[in-house]
Amino acid sequence: MLTDTVCVALSAGGLAIALLTAYRRRFLAATRIAAYALIPVGLAMTGILDWINDLVFDPGVWLGFVVLGLSWLLFTVSRTVERRRAGPQGPAGQVSGRAAPQIRPARSPGGGKDREGTGAAGGRKRTGSRTGSGDDEFSDIEAILKKHGI
CATH class of the missing domain: 1.20.5 (Single alpha-helices involved in coiled-coils or other helix-helix interfaces)
Structure with a gap:
């Protein structure tokens, strides 16, 4: 019973504030305040507050x-x-479908020649075709760069 009294008092106070707001010609705000002010009375009338009291205590x-x-x-x-x-494997212990990229040095360890035997790899573009996953990796990178406009 005390809960119902508190809810009615809260609603009455909220409606008084809504009336003062409407007196200042702020009708949209007054309507919103009145809507909030009616919530406690509605909760008290439906019995939800009794259920919440039983739940909390x-x-x-x-x-x-x-x-x-x-x-x-x-x-x-x-x-x-x-x-x-x-770890990096899947939860079932299986290796994921995509293999990690391999990092290869730009020059071979001996003599300063690259794999094609054309000397230093510096800024020259290689024209010979290689077999393996290297071309696939570079084509993936090129596709990503083109997609981003680089």
């Missing part, structure tokens, strides 16, 4: 929330540990 409900929180914590910890154990 019941220790069994709080124990249920604690159990749900513990369940969520255990789930999160198990997922984190599973991801750390799997």
Whole structure:
């Protein structure tokens, strides 16, 4: 019963503020304030406030929330540990479908010649075709650069 009285008092105060706002010819704001002011009375009339009181002040409900929180914590910890154990591989221990790119030096270790045998790799473009995944990697990079307008 005390809850209903408090809700009616809140609504009456809100409606008084709405009337003062309407007196200042701010009708849109007054309408919005009146809408907010009617919420406490509506909640009291529907009985939702009694349900909320039973929910908030019941220790069994709080124990249920604690159990749900513990369940969520255990789930999160198990997922984190599973991801750390799997590493860069998938969760089932399988290597992902895309292989990591290989880094090759610009010059071979001996004599300052590159793989094609044309001398230093400096700024010259290689014209010979190579087999392997190197061309695929460069074509992917070129496609990305073209997509971004570079």
